[in-house]
Amino acid sequence: MTMPVPARSDVLIIGGGLIGLATAWRTAARGISVTLCDPAPGTNASFAAAGMLTPVTELHYGEETLLGLNLASAKRYPSFVAELREASGGLDPGYTEAGTLAVAFDADDREVLSELHVFQQSLGLKAEWLSGREARRLEPMLAPGVRGGLLVSGDHQVDNRMLLAALFAALERDPNATIVRTKVAELTVSAAGDRATGVVLEDGTALSADQVVLSAGCWSGQIAGIPAELLPPVRPVKGQILRLAVPDVFKPFLSRTVRYVVRNNHAYLVPREHGELVLGATVEEQDYDTAVTAGGVYELLRDARELVPGITELPLIESRAALRPGTPDNAPLIGPTALPGLLYATGHYRHGVLLTPATADGVAEILATGTVPEALAPFSPQRFAVPGMRPGRVRRNER
Amino acid sequence: MTMPVPARSDVLIIGGGLIGLATAWRTAARGISVTLCDPAPGTNASFAAAGMLTPVTELHYGEETLLGLNLASAKRYPSFVAELREASGGLDPGYTEAGTLAVAFDADDREVLSELHVFQQSLGLKAEWLSGREARRLEPMLAPGVRGGLLVSGDHQVDNRMLLAALFAALERDPNATIVRTKVAELTVSAAGDRATGVVLEDGTALSADQVVLSAGCWSGQIAGIPAELLPPVRPVKGQILRLAVPDVFKPFLSRTVRYVVRNNHAYLVPREHGELVLGATVEEQDYDTAVTAGGVYELLRDARELVPGITELPLIESRAALRPGTPDNAPLIGPTALPGLLYATGHYRHGVLLTPATADGVAEILATGTVPEALAPFSPQRFAVPGMRPGRVRRNER
Numbered sequence: 001m002t003m004p005v006p007a008r009s010d011v012l013i014i015g016g017g018l019i020g021l022a023t024a025w026r027t028a029a030r031g032i033s034v035t036l037c038d039p040a041p042g043t044n045a046s047f048a049a050a051g052m053l054t055p056v057t058e059l060h061y062g063e064e065t066l067l068g069l070n071l072a073s074a075k076r077y078p079s080f081v082a083e084l085r086e087a088s089g090g091l092d093p094g095y096t097e098a099g100t101l102a103v104a105f106d107a108d109d110r111e112v113l114s115e116l117h118v119f120q121q122s123l124g125l126k127a128e129w130l131s132g133r134e135a136r137r138l139e140p141m142l143a144p145g146v147r148g149g150l151l152v153s154g155d156h157q158v159d160n161r162m163l164l165a166a167l168f169a170a171l172e173r174d175p176n177a178t179i180v181r182t183k184v185a186e187l188t189v190s191a192a193g194d195r196a197t198g199v200v201l202e203d204g205t206a207l208s209a210d211q212v213v214l215s216a217g218c219w220s221g222q223i224a225g226i227p228a229e230l231l232p233p234v235r236p237v238k239g240q241i242l243r244l245a246v247p248d249v250f251k252p253f254l255s256r257t258v259r260y261v262v263r264n265n266h267a268y269l270v271p272r273e274h275g276e277l278v279l280g281a282t283v284e285e286q287d288y289d290t291a292v293t294a295g296g297v298y299e300l301l302r303d304a305r306e307l308v309p310g311i312t313e314l315p316l317i318e319s320r321a322a323l324r325p326g327t328p329d330n331a332p333l334i335g336p337t338a339l340p341g342l343l344y345a346t347g348h349y350r351h352g353v354l355l356t357p358a359t360a361d362g363v364a365e366i367l368a369t370g371t372v373p374e375a376l377a378p379f380s381p382q383r384f385a386v387p388g389m390r391p392g393r394v395r396r397n398e399r
Numbered sequence: 400m401t402m403p404v405p406a407r408s409d410v411l412i413i414g415g416g417l418i419g420l421a422t423a424w425r426t427a428a429r430g431i432s433v434t435l436c437d438p439a440p441g442t443n444a445s446f447a448a449a450g451m452l453t454p455v456t457e458l459h460y461g462e463e464t465l466l467g468l469n470l471a472s473a474k475r476y477p478s479f480v481a482e483l484r485e486a487s488g489g490l491d492p493g494y495t496e497a498g499t500l501a502v503a504f505d506a507d508d509r510e511v512l513s514e515l516h517v518f519q520q521s522l523g524l525k526a527e528w529l530s531g532r533e534a535r536r537l538e539p540m541l542a543p544g545v546r547g548g549l550l551v552s553g554d555h556q557v558d559n560r561m562l563l564a565a566l567f568a569a570l571e572r573d574p575n576a577t578i579v580r581t582k583v584a585e586l587t588v589s590a591a592g593d594r595a596t597g598v599v600l601e602d603g604t605a606l607s608a609d610q611v612v613l614s615a616g617c618w619s620g621q622i623a624g625i626p627a628e629l630l631p632p633v634r635p636v637k638g639q640i641l642r643l644a645v646p647d648v649f650k651p652f653l654s655r656t657v658r659y660v661v662r663n664n665h666a667y668l669v670p671r672e673h674g675e676l677v678l679g680a681t682v683e684e685q686d687y688d689t690a691v692t693a694g695g696v697y698e699l700l701r702d703a704r705e706l707v708p709g710i711t712e713l714p715l716i717e718s719r720a721a722l723r724p725g726t727p728d729n730a731p732l733i734g735p736t737a738l739p740g741l742l743y744a745t746g747h748y749r750h751g752v753l754l755t756p757a758t759a760d761g762v763a764e765i766l767a768t769g770t771v772p773e774a775l776a777p778f779s780p781q782r783f784a785v786p787g788m789r790p791g792r793v794r795r796n797e798r
Contacts, residue, residue, distance in 0.1 A: 244693055279693075294643055294678075294700050295711025301697040312694025319715060 005180050005205060009035040011367055012199055012209035014184045014223060015216030016041025018160065018352055019345050021167040022360035023213060025087065028176035030368050035207060036171070037199065039183040042164040044217060045352060048241050048322035050270045050278040051163070053077060053354050054155035056125045057100045057259055059116065064123065065378045066331045070351060072375055073358035077158065080357035081166075088169035094159025096273060098256040103135050103142060103149035105306050109261035110147040117150055127152045139254055141310045157257055157270055160353050180207075187212060187225035187342070196341035199225075211367055213343045218288075218325040220346040232333050233384050234347045236288050236323035240296035241280035243318035244311060246271070253277060253310065262303040269308060277314065279304050282321075283350075290321045324349050333381040334359055335372050343367070344381040404579050404604060408432040410766055411598055411608035413583045413622060414615030415440025417559065417751055418744050420566040421759035422612060424486065427575035429767050434606060435570070436598065438582040441563040443616060444751060447640050447721035449669045449677040450562070452476060452753050453554035455524045456499045456658055458515065463522065464777050465730045469750060471774055472757035476557065479756035480565075487568035493558025495672060497655040502534050502541060502548035504705050508660035509546040516549055526551045538653055540709045556656055556669055559752050579606075586611060586624035586741070595740035599624075610766055612742045617687075617724040619745040631732050632783050633746045635687050635722035639695035640679035642717035643710060645670070652676060652709070661702040668703060668710070676713065678703050681720075682749075689720045723748050732780040733758055734771050742766070743780040 011027055013020045016038030024036045052058070055070035081093040104110035120127045128151040135149035136142045171177040183202040190197050198208035214220050218236035246253040254277065259268040270278040282296045297319055304311050327333065327347035332355060336343050345363045348355050362376045372380070410426055412419045415437030423435045451457070454469035480492040503509035519526045527550040534548035535541045570576040582601040589596050597607035613619050617635035645652040653676065658667040669677040681695045696718055703710050726732065726746035731754060735742050744762050747754050761775045771779070 242693075245690075291644075291714035292716075293711065294641075294703070294713050294715050297696060297715055298700040298704060298711065301693055302701070304693070305697060312692065312697065314693050315690035316693050316696055316718060317691075319718065 005207065006033070006035055006178055007207060009033040009178070009207070009209050011035070011211050011213060012037065012207055013213045013215055014199060015214065015220070015346070016179065017044060017046040017215065017217050018164065018167070018356045019348060019359050020213070020215035021164070021171065022356045023215060023345055023363045024177050025084070025167055025170050025174065026360040026364035027367050028171070028174045029087065030364060031176060032367060033176045035178045035180055035209070037180045037182060037184045037201065037207070039181055041179060041181070042168065045239070045322045045324050046160060046164060048239065048320050049160045049353050050241065050268060050280045051158045051160040051353050052100070052155070052257055052268065052270060053157055054100050054152070054257065054259070055354065056120060056127055056152045057102050057150070057155045058350070059120060059125070060330070061119065063330060066351075067123070069358055069375055069379065070354055073355045074156070076357040076361070077156070081158070084166050084170055087173065088166040089173060091166040091169050092162060093166040094162030095156070097156045099151065099153040100155035100257040100259060101135060101138060101149050101151050102259040102261070103307055104147040105145070105260065105262040106147060109264065112261050112264065113148065113150050126154055139256070139258060141253055141308050142258070143307050143309055146307060155257070158353060159272055163353070184223060187223055189225065189339070194340065196339055211341050211343060213345055213363060213367070215345040217346060218323045220325065220344070226342070227339060229385070230337050230339055230342070232344055232346055232381060233328050234325040234333070237326040237349065238284040238286045238289060238321055239281040239324055240284075240292055240300065240319070240321045241278065242297065242300055242316060244277040244279060244314040245317045246275045246277055246314060250310070250313065251275065254308070258308065260303070260307045262306050265299070265303050267300060267303050269304060269311070277311070279311070288323065290323060292319045292321050296321070324352070328384065332359065332379050333384070334362060334376050334379045335366060335381060337381050338385065404606065405432070405434055405577055406606060408434040408577070408606070408608050410434070410610050410612060411436065411606055412612045412614060413598060414613065414619070414745070415578065416443060416445040416614065416616050417563065417566070417755045418747060418758050419612070419614035420563070420570065421755045422614060422744055422762045423576050424483070424566055424569050424573065425759040425763035426766050427570070427573045428486070429763060430575060431766060432575045434577045434579055434608070436579045436581060436583045436600065436606070438580055440578060440580070441567065444638070444721045444723050445559060445563060447638065447719050448559045448752050449640065449667060449679045450493075450557045450559040450752050451499070451554070451656055451667065451669060452556055453499050453551065453656065453658070454753065455519060455526055455551045456501050456549070456554045457749070458519060458524070459729070460518065462729060465750075466522070468757055468774055468778065469753055472754045473555070475756040475760070476555070480557070483565050483569055486572065487565040488572060490565040490568050491561060492565040493561030494555070496555045498550065498552040499554035499656040499658060500534060500537060500548050500550050501658040501660070502706060503546045504544070504659065504661040505546060507663065511660050511663065512547065512549050525553055538655070538657060540652055540707050541657070542706050542708055545706060554656070557752060558671055562752070583622060586622055588624065588738070593739065595738055610740050610742060612744055612762060612766070614744040616745060617722045619724065619743070625741070626738060628784070629736050629738055629741070631743055631745055631780060632727055633724040633732070636725040636748065637683040637685045637688060637720055637722055638680040639683070639691055639699065639718070639720045640677065641696065641699055641715060643676040643678060643713040644716045645674045645676050645713060649709070649712065650674065653707070657707065659702070659706040661705050664698070664702050666699060666702050668707060676710070678710070687722065689722060691718045691720050695720070723751070727783070731758065731778050732783070733761060733775050733778045734765060734780060736780050737784065
C-alpha cells in the first residue's frame with residue numbers, strides 16, 4: 001500500500017527506529033498529524049537488539065541520573081504494551097516478565113558482580129545474591145563452575161522484533177500517521193534562520209511541519225541543514241549479535257535472561273518464548289562498519305560457552321551487526337533544541353528498547369503541550385551546547 | 400528456460416552435484432543423449448566445498464589405492480578445465496595452481512605432519528619440510544608460534560562454485576543434455592527384474608533410458624526401486640564450513656591453501672583469487688541434519704585463529720553445512736552394479752571435487768563402451784555385495 005505523502009503535517013519525524021516509531025504512534029494518538037521518514041524503518045539497532053529491559057542489572061557507576069529514567073521506562077512497559085496491543089489490532093508486543101540472572105565465571109568476575117550488588121543496594125534496588133549452586137538450580141544449563149550470581153526479579157525483556165511489528169501495525173491503523181520510506185536529505189529552516197520548517201527528501205520532495213523530531217540514531221549528526229553548533233554528538237557504536245535456535249528437545253534451555261561476566265567481558269543470552277536465544281553483543285568503535293567479523297562471532301561464542309556449554313549444540317541461525325547511537329555521557333538527547341521547532345530523541349546508545357516508552361510519551365507530551373516532563377529535563381540536548389556558539393544563528397546548507 | 404523433458408534418453412543421471420553434472424557433460428559430449436534429474440542441482444556438498452585438489456596433503460594411511468585415483472584426477476584437472484572453458488563458451492572454472500602449505504600448532508601436531516611426510520616420501524610423493532620461520536616467510540599471516548610445515552607445490556585448488564557455473568553453461572549449450580529439476584521418486588526395472596529401465600519422477604512422469612547412473616551423493620541409498628541388496632552403503636557426513644571476505648586493505652592475506660593441525664584437529668583456509676577465504680570444515684556424523692551450530696562455528700574459528708590470528712578482522716560472510724557421501728572404506732563407488740543398466744558414481748566423501756574429472760571421464764567411457772577403465776576397477780560398487788544375496792533378484796517397490 002503506497003500512501004500519498006502529505007506535504008504538510010503537524011510533526012515530522014526523521015528516523016524510524018523504535019524511538020521514532022513509538023514517538024509517532026504516541027503523538028498521532030493525541031490527534032496530532034505525524035509523518036515519519038525513513039528509507040528502511042525498523043532495520044538497524046532496533047531490529048538487531050536483544051530487547052533486555054534490565055536497568056538494575058545493567059547499572060553503571062556515574063549513571064545514577066540515567067538509572068532514574070531507565071527505571072521509570074521499565075515501569076511503564078506493561079501499560080505501554082497493553083495499549084500497543086490494542087492499538088495494533090491485537091498484535092502481541094512480546095513483553096515477558098521472567099527476571100534476569102547475572103552470573104560470574106571466575107573469582108575476579110564474581111568480584112565485579114559483588115561490587116555491582118553493593119552499588120545496587122546503596123541505591124535501594126532489589127537484587128538477590130545467589131551461590132553458584134543456587135544459580136544452577138534456577139538455570140540447570142549453567143556450567144558447573146559458575147561462581148555465584150545476582151538474581152534481579154524485576155529486570156525483564158521484550159521481543160524487539162514483535163514490538164516493531166506491533167508499532168508498524170498501530171501506525172498503519174492510525175489516520176493521523178504516515179510513514180514515508182524515503183531518506184531525508186536536509187532539514188529546512190525559515191528564511192530568518194530562526195525556526196525549523198520541515199525537510200526535503202532525497203527525491204526532492206519538500207515536506208513542511210510545525211515541529212521536527214530527529215530520531216535518526218547514529219546518523220542523527222549527519223543530517224544536512226542542521227546548524228553546525230546544534231548537531232547532536234552521536235557516534236556509531238557497533239554491536240555484533242547472534243541468534244541461536246533452541247530445538248524442542250532442548251527446551252526449556254534457559255528460563256530467563258542470563259547475563260554473564262567472563263574474564264571481565266560482559267555478555268548475555270536472552271531466551272525468547274518462541275524458541276530463539278539471542279546472544280550478544282560486542283561493543284566496538286568501528287565508525288559505520290557493520291561487518292560481522294570472524295573475531296566478533298568467535299568471542300561471543302567463546303564466552304557464552306564458558307557459562308552455558310550446552311549452546312554448542314544449538315543451531316546458529318543469524319549473525320548480525322548494527323550501530324548503536326553513542327553519546328559523550330552515554331545518556332540520550334531528548335527534548336527541544338535551541339532551534340525552535342527542532343527536537344531530538346536520539347543517542348539512546350545501549351538503552352533504546354528500554355527507553356522507548358519514556359521517550360515516546362515524553363516527546364509526545366512536549367509536542368502537544370510545549371512542556372518538558374521533569375524526568376526528561378536532565379537529558380536536554382542543550383547540555384552539549386558549544387560555549388561561545390550562538391544557537392539560532394543558522395548557516396544554510398548550499399545544495 | 401524450461402526445456403521439454405525427453406521421455407527417452409540413452410542415459411539418465413540421478414543427482415546433479417559435480418559428479419552428476421560432469422558425468423552428464425562428458426557423456427553428452429560423446430554424442431550420447433543424457434537427462435539429468437535433480438530438484439536442486441549444485442546446491443549441496445558441491446556448492447559448500449572448499450575445492451581443494453590436495454591428494455598429497457590429504458593422504459591417509461590405508462588409502463594408497465584411493466591415492467592413485469586422486470593423483471590421476473588431479474593430473475587431469477588442467478585439461479579438464481581447459482575443455483570445460485571452451486565447452487561453456489568461455490567461463491573460467493576457477494582452477495589455480497598455487498600449491499598447499501600444511502602447518503602445525505604444537506609439538507604433537509608437528510609430529511603428525513612429520514609422520515605424514517615420512518609416509519609421503521615412502522610413496523615417492525613430493526613434499527618439502529619447512530621450519531616455522533620458512534613457513535612464515537611464505538605466508539606472513541601465520542602465527543609466530545607455528546611449528547613447521549610441509550609445502551606441497553603440486554596440490555592445488557579449484558573454485559567449486561565457478562566450476563559448477565561452467566558445467567551448467569556447458570550442459571545448456573549441449574543439445575544432447577537436458578537437466579530436469581524434479582526429484583526422482585523411483586528407479587524402474589524391467590518386468591523380469593533383470594534390467595534398470597528408467598525412473599519415475601516425483602510428479603509421476605516416467606522417463607526411460609538404456610542406462611541409469613546414480614550420483615545422488617548421501618541420498619543414493621534412499622532411491623526407491625533399487626533392489627535392497629544393491630543399495631549403495633553411503634551415509635551423510637556433515638560438514639560445516641565458513642566463508643570470510645578479505646578486504647582489499649588486507650590483501651594478499653594468504654597466497655596458497657593453508658591446511659593446519661591444531662591439537663590434533665585438522666582444518667584449512669583456502670584463499671580465492673576474488674578475495675574470499677574458505678574456512679573448513681567439521682566432520683560430523685549427524686544423520687541428515689544440516690544445521691550450522693554454535694559449536695561448529697566456534698571450533699572452526701578457534702582453530703583458525705591459533706594459526707592465522709589475523710582472521711579475526713575479516714568479515715564472516717557465509718556459514719553453511721552440507722552432507723558428504725561417506726562410505727565404509729572412504730572410497731567412492733564407481734561403475735556398473737550387478738543390475739544391468741544401473742551404474743553408480745557416488746560415495747566420494749571428502750574427495751568429490753578432486754575426483755570429478757576421473758569419475759566423469761571414467762563413467763562416460765563405461766557408458767559409451769561398456770568397458771571399465773583399469774583405474775576405476777578397485778572402486779566397483781560390487782565390492783560391497785552382500786554375501787548370500789543374489790544380485791539381479793529385484794523386489795519391486797509398491798507405489
